[in-house]
Amino acid sequence: MEVPASEVCRITVNAAARYQKPNLTVNSTDMTLVCTTYGGFPEAQMTWRTHNRTLDPQEAVTKTTQDPGTRTYNISSRVNGTEGQNMTCSVHNPTLNEIRSTSIVIPKKENLSLGISLAVCASVIISLIAVTLCIKYLNFRKPRRKMIHCCPQSDPEHPPQEPEIEELNPQQ
Incomplete structure (x- = not known):
């Protein structure tokens, strides 16, 4: 049987x-999240989900670059989040x-400030x-002072004498 010329x-090869x-990663100061992946081919889309809702592409800032040597793609995307x-x-x-996915719960600031507190x-x-x-x-090492009496102590054999008072107007 002859095959027409x-x-x-056709063979299709998909690389x-x-x-x-x-x-x-989460930046808890400004509440931004950054997602990165690399080494893939062909160019892919990165998406974000929160509470069963897919974020609109406009809600993310996404950058895709191609490695000139390997021709694979690297993707980085940033979104805002809440505690x-x-x-x-x-x-x-x-x-x-x-x-391929990764999930994270954004930590509450109270937990961070609690640790600082x-x-x-x-x-x-x-x-x-x-x-x-x-x-x-310092008080323990301070030298102790002895009590010094300002007045001489009385001697039982010689009781203190009353000072003599002279009269100012002597009688004559």
Whole structure:
């Protein structure tokens, strides 16, 4: 059987590289979250979820760069959050149909300030104890003074004599 020369066989090859598990960090000062991943191919989309809601792409500042040597992609995305909020960032590789995610609960500032408050209180208490001990030590080392009597003590054989009072107008 003869095969017509006009028929062509097509083969499609899809290259893909798995993205690393996203790394999620929180800046508790300004309540921003940054999610980064690298080493994936082809270019992927990073998404954010909180409380069963996917954030709009406009709510995130995302930057994608391609490594010129490996041709793989690196993605970094930043969003704002609030205390106690559960946030998840995900990267979806369309060729592998794979999603890699990382979640975090944004810590409450009270927990951070509680630790600082405890450290300050402990420092103050330790300082007060140190000052008290120094004062007690200095008082202990201070030489003791003996009681000095300003008036001579009376002798039982010679009772004190009353001073003689001269009359100012003697009678003549």
